[in-house]
Amino acid sequence: MKKKVLALSLTGLMSLGAVTSVSLPAYAVGEGPNYGGNESIQTSILHTYEEMVDYLKTQEAKQSAMELEVIGKTVKGRDIHLVKYISNPSNPTILFLTQQHGNEQLTTEGALEFIKHLGTNKTKGVLENVNILILPMLNADGAMGDVNFSLEDYVADGGRHLTRYNAVEVDLNRDHVEKAQPETQALHENVFKKYKIDYMIDLHHQGTQSERDGKLVSGSILYPTNPNVAPEVLENSKKLGAVVFNAVDSTGWGHLGKYVGGTGENIGRNGAAVQYGISTLLFEMRGMSDHYYESYALGQKSNGYLIKQTITTLDAAVRAIADGSIENQDISFWDSLAEQTTRPSSEEESE
Numbered sequence: 001m002k003k004k005v006l007a008l009s010l011t012g013l014m015s016l017g018a019v020t021s022v023s024l025p026a027y028a029v030g031e032g033p034n035y036g037g038n039e040s041i042q043t044s045i046l047h048t049y050e051e052m053v054d055y056l057k058t059q060e061a062k063q064s065a066m067e068l069e070v071i072g073k074t075v076k077g078r079d080i081h082l083v084k085y086i087s088n089p090s091n092p093t094i095l096f097l098t099q100q101h102g103n104e105q106l107t108t109e110g111a112l113e114f115i116k117h118l119g120t121n122k123t124k125g126v127l128e129n130v131n132i133l134i135l136p137m138l139n140a141d142g143a144m145g146d147v148n149f150s151l152e153d154y155v156a157d158g159g160r161h162l163t164r165y166n167a168v169e170v171d172l173n174r175d176h177v178e179k180a181q182p183e184t185q186a187l188h189e190n191v192f193k194k195y196k197i198d199y200m201i202d203l204h205h206q207g208t209q210s211e212r213d214g215k216l217v218s219g220s221i222l223y224p225t226n227p228n229v230a231p232e233v234l235e236n237s238k239k240l241g242a243v244v245f246n247a248v249d250s251t252g253w254g255h256l257g258k259y260v261g262g263t264g265e266n267i268g269r270n271g272a273a274v275q276y277g278i279s280t281l282l283f284e285m286r287g288m289s290d291h292y293y294e295s296y297a298l299g300q301k302s303n304g305y306l307i308k309q310t311i312t313t314l315d316a317a318v319r320a321i322a323d324g325s326i327e328n329q330d331i332s333f334w335d336s337l338a339e340q341t342t343r344p345s346s347e348e349e350s351e
C-alpha cells in the first residue's frame with residue numbers, strides 16, 4: 001500500500017488561516033480508509049438540520065454582512081435557508097448549493113465552516129467585490145432520514161440515516177425541468193429567478209472507488225454538457241472549473257478527475273445553465289455519509305480533508321471572482337483532464 005502520510009503541508013494549512021480548526025487526518029486523498037465493516041460510520045458527528053439552523057442564526061447575529069432568508073419548505077415542512085452576502089447588487093454573484101442529495105453531507109459541513117470564515121478579517125476585501133449566496137442542505141428531509149420509505153439497509157450508525165432522495169423518494173437533481181417538488185420549486189422561484197446569478201457550484205459526493213491515472217480521486221468536476229447551453233456560459237463554467245481545479249490540485253492532497261455525467265436539462269448543472277444562463281460547475285467529493293451500498297460510504301477518518309476540500313473550493317472561487325482573475329483562466333486543461341473511471345467490483349450512482 002502506497003501511503004502518503006501527512007501529505008498536507010504546513011504551508012497549505014497556513015494559507016487557510018481561519019479554518020485550521022478543522023481536524024485533519026493523517027491520510028491523503030485515496031489513502032483515507034474506506035468503510036470496511038470494521039469501522040463504524042457515525043452520522044452523529046454531522047450537523048443535524050436543527051443544529052445547522054442554530055449555527056446559521058448564530059452566524060447571522062455575529063456577522064453584519066450576512067443575511068439569512070427562508071426561501072421555502074421541504075415536503076416535511078422544514079424551512080429551507082439561504083445565506084446571503086450582497087454588498088452591491090451590481091457585483092458578480094455566485095451560488096453554492098449543497099445536499100440536493102441528503103446523504104452527501106460533508107459539502108454542507110464545509111459550507112458551514114466557510115460561512116464562519118467569511119465572518120473573519122481574512123476575507124474582508126473579498127466581500128466588497130463579489131456577492132455570495134449559499135444554500136446548504138436543500139434536501140433536509142433526506143439528510144435527516146425523515147422520509148416515507150424504509151432506510152433499514154443503510155450502513156451508518158448514529159441516530160439517523162441519510163438518503164439521496166427527498167421525503168417522497170424523488171431525486172431532486174432530476175427535477176430541474178418538471179420542478180414538481182417543493183425543494184426544487186423554492187430553489188427556482190426564490191433563488192434562480194430572484195437573483196442575477198453568474199456562477200454556481202453544485203456540491204455533491206460520489207462513491208469511494210473512482211480513480212484517475214491509477215490513483216483514487218478526492219473528487220471530480222464537470223461543466224454543463226447540455227447542447228442548449230450558450231457558448232459564453234459554457235466558457236465561463238470551464239473557467240470556474242479551472243479556478244477550482246488549480247486550487248485543489250495545488251494542495252498536494254487533492255486529486256481530481258473529470259466527472260462523466262449526463263446531458264439532461266433536468267440535472268441542476270445543466271438546467272441552471274440553460275434556463276438562467278448561470279455558469280455552473282458540478283463538484284463531486286469522494287464518499288457518501290451513508291448508503292445501502294457499503295462501497296459508497298466513506299469512513300469518518302476521511303472527513304477532515306473532504307471538508308477542507310470544500311472550503312478550499314469555495315474560498316478559491318470567491319477570490320477569483322472578486323479580483324477578476326477568473327476571466328484570465330486557461331481552460332485548455334479540460335482537454336487533457338482524464339475522465340475518472342471506477343475500480344472494478346463497484347458501481348457508481350450519478351450526480
Ligand SMILES: [Zn+2]
Nearest residue numbers: 101204205351
Ligand atoms: Zn449527489
